[in-house]
Amino acid sequence: MPTVLVTGASRGLGREFVRQYAAAGWQVIACARNPDTMGDLASDSTVLQKLDLLDPATITALANALVDRPIDILLNNAGTMGSQSFAKHGLNVQRFGQSDYADWEHLFQVNVLGPMRMAEAFVEHVAASKRKVIVTLTSMVGSMATNAAGGLYAYRSSKAAANAIMKSMSIDLAARGIIATPIHPGWAKTEMGGPNAPLNPVDAVAGVRRVIDGLTPEKAGRFWQFDGTEMPW
Ligand SMILES: NC(=O)c1ccc[n+]([C@@H]2O[C@H](COP(=O)([O-])OP(=O)(O)OC[C@H]3O[C@@H](n4cnc5c(N)ncnc54)[C@H](OP(=O)(O)O)[C@@H]3O)[C@@H](O)[C@H]2O)c1
Structure with a gap:
């Protein structure tokens, strides 16, 4: 059975990835800051692991604990918007003149350095697998072309x-x-996406899984959306 490692598995899309991959017969390594609170996710196919992207030692410790374990998909799902909630205020947050630089640095630690640290720590595990995929969930708001x-x-x-x-x-x-x-x-109903999002996590995750299933070397390094369409940078 193939193996997927999911970060941010405690809630939202991460939790749904764990559910769907496990239901599809995958071996799932479900990573979270507080795995003790997620006992219901553990099963024969799903192991819970402690991992905090703000604590690089937990990344190294997990990579070492899993040495020689092939990982088919490294799924960098964990992410944060920081202290200002999109769910409550929509796009009317992090406006010009209101920058909270400590918060901004925190966001970079989780959303940028986090996936980078994960990739560098787990590259040998992925290289040893059959599918050899590293995916990071980013966002359409990272697109320059569509920022209006x-x-x-x-x-x-x-x-x-x-x-x-x-x-x-x-x-x-x-x-x-x-x-x-x-x-x-996609814009999905989670703590981050808020209640007005058009997608439910089940469909968002099913879409991302389909995109991952269809990845080929020619599709690497392009900006994909959950529905299989390509987004301009
Ligand atoms: N929902 C959307 O509409 C949407 C749209 C575009 C992109 N995305 C992206 O999709 C991903 C999942 O989003 P979501 O909607 O599921 O968000 P969410 O409901 O806010 O969940 C975020 C997850 O990230 C984890 N996390 C936060 N900081 C962490 C850290 N330092 N170390 C490890 N895990 C950490 C959280 O763990 P705790 O429970 O411990 O806090 C939680 O499991 C994110 O990367 C997000 O940016 C979401």
Whole structure:
């Protein structure tokens, strides 16, 4: 059975990825800051692991604990908008003149350095697998081409930066047969997406899984959406 490692498995899309991959017969490594609170997710096919992207030692410890374990899909799902909630205020957050720089740095630690640290720590596990995929969930708000609303400086810039690292990774790891790419999961009803989102997590995750299933080397390093269409950078 193939193996997927999911970060941010405690709630939202991450939790749904764990549910769907496990139901499809995959071996799932479900990572979260507080795995003790997620006992209901554990099963014969799903192991819970502690991982905090703000604590690099937990990343190294997990990579070492799983040495020689092939990981078919490294799914960098965990992410944050910081202290200003899109769910409550929509795009009217992180406006010009209101920057909270400590919050912004925190966001970069989680959304950009987090996926990078994960990829560097787990590249051998992925290279040893059959499917060899590294995906980071970014966001359409990281697209320059579609930014018509302005604002949202911290989150937008973190997701644009995450797109940039996935692009470089797709080039650097191609020779090892690894397919690296960013995917926008759609606007989905989670704590981050809020109640007005048009998609439910079940459909958003099913869409992302379909996109991942269809990845080929030619599709690496491009900006995919959950419905299989390509988004301009
Ligand atoms: N929902 C949307 O509409 C939407 C749209 C575009 C992109 N995305 C992206 O999709 C991904 C999942 O979003 P979501 O809607 O499921 O968000 P969510 O409901 O807010 O869940 C975020 C997850 O990330 C985890 N996380 C936060 N900081 C972490 C850290 N330092 N270390 C490890 N895990 C951490 C959270 O864990 P805790 O429970 O411990 O806080 C939680 O499991 C994110 O990358 C997000 O940016 C979402």
